[in-house]
Amino acid sequence: MAQNMLLYWGTGSPPCWRLMIALEEKQLQGYKHKLLSFDKKEHQSPEVKALNPRAQLPTFKHGEIVVNESFAACLYLESVFKSQGTRLIPDNPAEMALVYQRMFETENLQQKMYEVAFYDWLVPEGERLESALKRNKEKLIEELKLWEGYLEKMGKGSYLAGKNFSMADVVCFPVIAYFPRLQCPKERCPRLMEYYEMVKDRPSIKASWPPEWLEKPVGEDILKSL
Amino acid sequence: MAQNMLLYWGTGSPPCWRLMIALEEKQLQGYKHKLLSFDKKEHQSPEVKALNPRAQLPTFKHGEIVVNESFAACLYLESVFKSQGTRLIPDNPAEMALVYQRMFETENLQQKMYEVAFYDWLVPEGERLESALKRNKEKLIEELKLWEGYLEKMGKGSYLAGKNFSMADVVCFPVIAYFPRLQCPKERCPRLMEYYEMVKDRPSIKASWPPEWLEKPVGEDILKSL
Numbered sequence: 121m122a123q124n125m126l127l128y129w130g131t132g133s134p135p136c137w138r139l140m141i142a143l144e145e146k147q148l149q150g151y152k153h154k155l156l157s158f159d160k161k162e163h164q165s166p167e168v169k170a171l172n173p174r175a176q177l178p179t180f181k182h183g184e185i186v187v188n189e190s191f192a193a194c195l196y197l198e199s200v201f202k203s204q205g206t207r208l209i210p211d212n213p214a215e216m217a218l219v220y221q222r223m224f225e226t227e228n229l230q231q232k233m234y235e236v237a238f239y240d241w242l243v244p245e246g247e248r249l250e251s252a253l254k255r256n257k258e259k260l261i262e263e264l265k266l267w268e269g270y271l272e273k274m275g276k277g278s279y280l281a282g283k284n285f286s287m288a289d290v291v292c293f294p295v296i297a298y299f300p301r302l303q304c305p306k307e308r309c310p311r312l313m314e315y316y317e318m319v320k321d322r323p324s325i326k327a328s329w330p331p332e333w334l335e336k337p338v339g340e341d342i343l344k345s346l
Numbered sequence: 347m348a349q350n351m352l353l354y355w356g357t358g359s360p361p362c363w364r365l366m367i368a369l370e371e372k373q374l375q376g377y378k379h380k381l382l383s384f385d386k387k388e389h390q391s392p393e394v395k396a397l398n399p400r401a402q403l404p405t406f407k408h409g410e411i412v413v414n415e416s417f418a419a420c421l422y423l424e425s426v427f428k429s430q431g432t433r434l435i436p437d438n439p440a441e442m443a444l445v446y447q448r449m450f451e452t453e454n455l456q457q458k459m460y461e462v463a464f465y466d467w468l469v470p471e472g473e474r475l476e477s478a479l480k481r482n483k484e485k486l487i488e489e490l491k492l493w494e495g496y497l498e499k500m501g502k503g504s505y506l507a508g509k510n511f512s513m514a515d516v517v518c519f520p521v522i523a524y525f526p527r528l529q530c531p532k533e534r535c536p537r538l539m540e541y542y543e544m545v546k547d548r549p550s551i552k553a554s555w556p557p558e559w560l561e562k563p564v565g566e567d568i569l570k571s572l
Binding site for chain 1: 399400408410411412413414415417418419421422425426435439440442443444446447449450451453454470472473475477478481492495
């Protein structure tokens, strides 16, 4: 069924990874894909730009339909393949509201993680300031506290938006996975790390695990001082 | 029907405004609401924090269901009141994909607009750099070019994701409205300004127009030099 799908992706990119988790959860294995190198700037190649004027990954095509923003592609797959694989957006209004809420809060966590972990990559050399990085770290710590509170309130064994694995987990897990990888102290987010341990071996996540993370299971210690 | 809804909002905030447009489009008038002042930090009041640990606006409650992220609340309303008012997410997969795509691209436009228009508010005084603001402006100009291209391709009289007003318009219009208000030169985005003129008198948008913008129709000239 997924042979008419084409994905251009980069390894370790949370936006790519979440779309790959969604494809697995919706039982859309067997799609065509091409792994591109950010370092070699392959995402800026003409073949990507032809489908994605932003020249970003993921770039995703289903038949003649192109949908590149990772959240957009995940929602599209859930809508079009609603009754196939895992139901990622529940029908029950209260459950649905929480899934959407946590799904969109993920952008806060992602942005704040990037602004610490990838500060040197985001800010040109002459403009880097200790004071800004310090503030970014404080904001990230505050953000983690929010998520810790959410998980604490939901209780042990809960997913991000309740008892069932949902779109909130699909979009957020690849962001959360950066905390242990970049050696964030476990005390900063013990509940999130419990959640990480619970979810990391889920088949959809194992099947889409970044290949470079398999080769090199421990990343740089960028978050060690958080 | 909307009497069991409660909205805390701030005037001129794109996230608040988009939720108010969605409420109008879904014929959910008559909701309870409370206008809070960002300047007086009323969004950090205990009544907001009780519903929203981020202490942000919008803060939105439907019965006992709380959903605060503006995109999340808009999608929630569309799902729960699918057959009421305007259909904002089409069933047709190709149309749906484009609506989701432009909806999520809006976050790029919003972020890049903020990083120019609200630079002094986002960056503490000692950390402001001409070079950073200049780069932010260049990024915003590039972003505007993308949207100009989209509208150019779709043709005159088109909405952001096709022939029909959709969720893409709901979430993006409040961002686009900042360009004429902050005196962005029309030549920077002539197609977007045509779109703005076409959409600004739509009933849902007029009904939710920021009250301070009615009192003071022209804002600061922050984008004049773009």
